Amino acid sequence: MMHSANNDTNYLPWHQAAWQQFSAYQKQHRLPHAMLVSGMPGLAKKTFAAQMATILLCENDIEQQQPCGQCFSCKLPAISEHPDYFEITPLEDSKAIKIEQIRELIESLHQTSHRIGNRIVIISPAEMMNNSAANALLKTLEEPGAGCYFLLISHAPAQLSATIRSRCQTLRISPDFSDETVTWVAQQSKQTMAIAAELLKQAEGAPQRAVELAEADTQQIRMQLIDELSGLLQNSSRLIAIAQRWQQGGLLKIIDEVIFILNQCVTQKVRPTSHADPALEKLAHLRANNLINYTQYIMQVKKELVINPNLNAQLLGETILLRWLDQVEVH
Ligand SMILES: [Zn+2]
Numbered sequence: 001m002m003h004s005a006n007n008d009t010n011y012l013p014w015h016q017a018a019w020q021q022f023s024a025y026q027k028q029h030r031l032p033h034a035m036l037v038s039g040m041p042g043l044a045k046k047t048f049a050a051q052m053a054t055i056l057l058c059e060n061d062i063e064q065q066q067p068c069g070q071c072f073s074c075k076l077p078a079i080s081e082h083p084d085y086f087e088i089t090p091l092e093d094s095k096a097i098k099i100e101q102i103r104e105l106i107e108s109l110h111q112t113s114h115r116i117g118n119r120i121v122i123i124s125p126a127e128m129m130n131n132s133a134a135n136a137l138l139k140t141l142e143e144p145g146a147g148c149y150f151l152l153i154s155h156a157p158a159q160l161s162a163t164i165r166s167r168c169q170t171l172r173i174s175p176d177f178s179d180e181t182v183t184w185v186a187q188q189s190k191q192t193m194a195i196a197a198e199l200l201k202q203a204e205g206a207p208q209r210a211v212e213l214a215e216a217d218t219q220q221i222r223m224q225l226i227d228e229l230s231g232l233l234q235n236s237s238r239l240i241a242i243a244q245r246w247q248q249g250g251l252l253k254i255i256d257e258v259i260f261i262l263n264q265c266v267t268q269k270v271r272p273t274s275h276a277d278p279a280l281e282k283l284a285h286l287r288a289n290n291l292i293n294y295t296q297y298i299m300q301v302k303k304e305l306v307i308n309p310n311l312n313a314q315l316l317g318e319t320i321l322l323r324w325l326d327q328v329e330v331h
Contacts, residue, residue: 013184014043018037038171141164
């Protein structure tokens with residue numbers, strides 16, 4: 001079977017209730033022409049709206065929520081490339097959605113559909129429409145025309161004018177702490193279930209936010225390690241203190257991060273890219289060969305530690321750091 005690029009039927013677990021609502025509307029043939037997708041930031045509301053658009057633009061008779069994956073629309077690399085898909089967001093130089101954008105949209109909607117009839121308009125974030133833009137949209141929301149669906153996305157629906165709100169059916173996406181969502185966070189952030197659950201709690205049930213928190217944490221850990229590794233080459237008297245911190249931070253986890261850093265460092269030397277972590281500059285003067293040898297050594301240490309978790313982590317940390325001084329120093 002052909003696999004299409006935008007036919008992403010991996011619906012996110014915390015969207016389930018909203019999908020049930022959508023599916024009920026469809027079964028009863030009363031899908032509203034104006035819907036307000038609301039919920040706090042970090043709930044992937046835009047993904048939900050794009051998946052709805054994929055379903056509504058699919059050109060085959062489809063059952064409920066599975067786009068066919070075969071038609072013109074489903075085979076597009078992204079649904080945003082569909083000629084009957086419109087996305088209104090604030091222009092780059094301003095934070096507001098302006099009346100000109102809405103007027104232009106209405107103008108385009110007056111033309112007939114390019115494909116089978118449905119046309120999808122996403123307005124995000126909807127609360128960024130200024131007053132005149134909102135007023136211009138109102139009449140079209142009242143009489144949207146056949147096959148035209150407006151999906152307004154907002155994490156602050158209270159900031160939308162009451163008249164706009166009253167024209168829309170709300171599809172609310174709620175924070176979620178279910179096992180399925182914790183599993184998703186764990187997979188995305190490459191953390192254990194316990195850590196993922198903790199991150200999700202910190203993010204108040206917003207899974208995307210939880211993944212961002214994990215990334216920020218990891219970034220901070222890596223920056224500190226780069227500081228320690230480069231600092232040690234300047235001042236070896238810090239060796240014992242660093243080994244102690246590594247032991248307290250969980251040596252195995254630290255070793256994983258060190259391996260990641262060294263691999264990045266070597267890649268950056270062999271094939272430099274502009275998006276590399278600027279902190280790596282601090283290790284840029286080290287020779288690639290030395291770094292590669294050291295990486296092989298530390299991977300061996302990791303293996304030993306996995307096999308024998310009772311090894312003295314403080315001592316092992318000191319050994320690793322001594323070897324770092326010895327092996328990567330420019331000779
Ligand atoms: Zn299709």
